[in-house]
Amino acid sequence: MPRRDLLEGPTPIQRLQRVEDALGSSLNGVRIYAKRDDLMSLGGGGNKLRKLEFLLGDAAAAGADTIIATGGRQSNFARLTAAAAARLGLACELVLSRMVPRCGDEYDRNGNVLLDDLFGARIHDLSSGVDSTRFAEERAGELRLVGHIAYRATLGGSSPVWSVGYAACALEIQAQSNSLDIDFAAVVVPNGSSGTQAGLVAGYRALGLDATRVRSHTVLAPAASAIAATVEKANAVLTLLGFGASVGLDDVKVSGSQxxxxxxxxxxxxxxxxxxxxxxxxxxxxxxxxxxxxxxLLADISVGRYAAGDNILFIMTGGSPGLYAYASDFLGADDTKALNP
Incomplete structure (x- = not known):
């Protein structure tokens, strides 16, 4: 499939030894590892870069000179699309909508929004209630009228093409697992628009491995909706890759507890x-x-969802610029500074 290289190679896997030490006996013998997908040099790093390699490859194949991305005000996808467009010499327009009930300078002007501007993107800040998808479609039409070829990414960039990046990541994880001689009982990710988990599930199924090892915690939709979306995208990825195998609802594990x-x-x-x-x-x-x-993941360990001796791989998907947009939730939260297992 068309691909634009945005990564420098496999991201490392590291054991979280000090987290384990802090949790002590409450871990019940479980070992925690992190796959550092936040350790990518472009744009502050993050999981969206794996997906953008294929999304921008598709855009290049279409001859696009402009990328239009839609997302929330503090979208990590928007930030990394802007950074990747800058690297590749493409124009970038970001259609940002109000998806979170937050306002004020801390949220509206800091974090990812600041970086969007630094990367040279044109930002369309939509008011509440404005349809971002329709706005992006109309903007693409305006650009076509003046001779540009605009590639419009779906909300958050989530699509089967986008999810191929994490099907490739499943192969990377398996190679690292073999090299480290560590069998991961579970691979844990957040589930927003389902693309990361869908790609991993498709990759595991394509490799003939147990797809239920990929587990997520939904941060956007109710669990049932997230499962359905993940199944749909995973099967679309398998079709794109030419595999006859498919996944069903029982193959996708999503928790709504967080x-x-x-x-x-x-x-x-x-x-x-x-x-x-x-x-x-x-x-x-x-x-x-x-x-x-x-x-x-910590809650699941505390209730005994994993067995003693299990190795759990947590994928760090990046997005740390968002912390600056949520500073008030951490500053002054003195009662949460200490963990009490």
Missing amino acids: LGAGYGVSTPAMVKAVRLMASQEGLLLDPVYGGKAFAG
Whole structure:
């Protein structure tokens, strides 16, 4: 498939030894590893770059000179699309909508939004209630009239083509698992628009491995909706890759326990998880995706969902610029600074 190289090679897998030490006996013998997909040099890094390799490959095949991306005000996808467009010499327009009940300079002008501007993207800041998909379609039409070829990505970039990046990541994980001689009982990710989990599920199925090892915590939709969307995308990826195999509802494991009040709305468990990772490992989780997923992983361990001796791989999907847009949720949250297993 058409692909534009945006990564520097496989991202490392590291054991979270100090997190394990802090949790102590509450781990019940479970070992936690992190796959550092936040460690990518372009644009601040993050899982969207794996997907953008194929999305921008598709755009290049279509002869596009402009990329139009849609997302929330603090979209990681928008940030990395802008960064990748800058690297590849493409014009970039971002259609940002109000998906989270937050406002003020902290949220509206900081974090990813600041970086969008630095990367040279043209930002369309939509008011609440404006249809971002329709706006992007109309904007693409306007650009065509003046001689440009605009490639319009779906909301958050989620599509079968986009998800191929994490089917490739499944192969990368398996190669690293063999090299490290570590069998991962589960691979844990956040589930937003389902693309990351769908790609991994498709990749595991294509490799003839147990797709139920891929587990997620939804941060956007109710669990049932996230499962259905993941199944649909995973099967579309398998079709794109030419595999006759398919997955069903029983092959996709999604928990809704960390969703809280909704997308982009902080929870006490997320704040604790972010503080734990930062204070023990010096690593940054984002508040919207990774923070909630890591909180879910810790909760699952605490209730005995994993057996003693299990190795669990948590994929760090990046997005740390979003922390600056949520500063007030962490500053002054003194009661969450210490973890009490």
